[in-house]
Amino acid sequence: MSRPSFHHGNLRAVLLDEAEQTLREGGVDDLSLRDLARRAGVSHGAPRSHFVDRRALLDALAERGFSRLADEVGAAGAAFADDLAGRVRAVADAYLRFAVTDAALMDLMFSAKTAAPTPEVSAAAGRLFSTFDALFAADFAAGRFRSGEEQRTKLLFVATVQGVAALVTSHRITPDQGAGLVAEAVHLFLADAADG
Known part of the structure; x- marks a missing residue:
């Protein structure tokens, strides 16, 4: 080597x-x-x-993972600034791609976030969710989603994509099946937005 x-x-x-x-x-x-x-x-x-120890290394990896995922999701969504459907698809695809490519890192990130997270891990995780907020803030303000349901909508979106990613990384479904499920979820998410 x-x-x-x-x-x-x-x-x-x-x-x-x-x-x-x-x-x-x-x-x-x-x-x-x-x-x-x-x-x-x-x-x-x-x-x-x-x-200082292995835990510090794992926390640094989790922090780095959240930052990288926020960057990738942000860049994917920014490419479709004026296209809500394209933005939702791009963000979902970027999130799934990261989760499949770096499944162990994704597991580490979310376990570090829930098990007495350091301030740095909390801040990096918060940055990811702030990225989601920023990508769709104008759409919520314009009434493209149900009024008063912003938090529910964001959590539902992230939970759906994360759930599909977990199915792929646990080998319960193939990456192609995962991409199909994400496409269906995006369709339903956008239909819900249209009804908002």
Whole structure:
């Protein structure tokens, strides 16, 4: 294995990159600071200058995951600023793609958010939900969804896409079946909006 190259100051990013790769390959149980040091080509104590323990590493991964998902969802939705149907589909597709590609990271993110989250994890999770708010705020203001049902609508949308993602990542359905379910859910979501 070739040693990752890094410069002074970016060891933390290298370690998080390696940790994400480990998550993809073997899941959270395969993550250890010592193995991460080996993968990054540094001394076994080097990761401790950035992560005091394994829990700190997992929290940093969760924070990074929420930030990345917020960026991906935000970029997908922004591409359809004037097209509600296109925006809903793009956001749902981006969320599902992230959940399928990084299933172990997604599990880690939501378990970190619910199990005594650090302020950083809470803030990163809040940023994701703020991104959803921002993407659809004008639509709620314009009355495209049922008045007074904003929170319910957002939660229903996220729960639906997250549920489909969980079915795909647990291998209960295929990614293609998941994409089909998301398309149907988006159709129903938009129909509900039209009735609003």
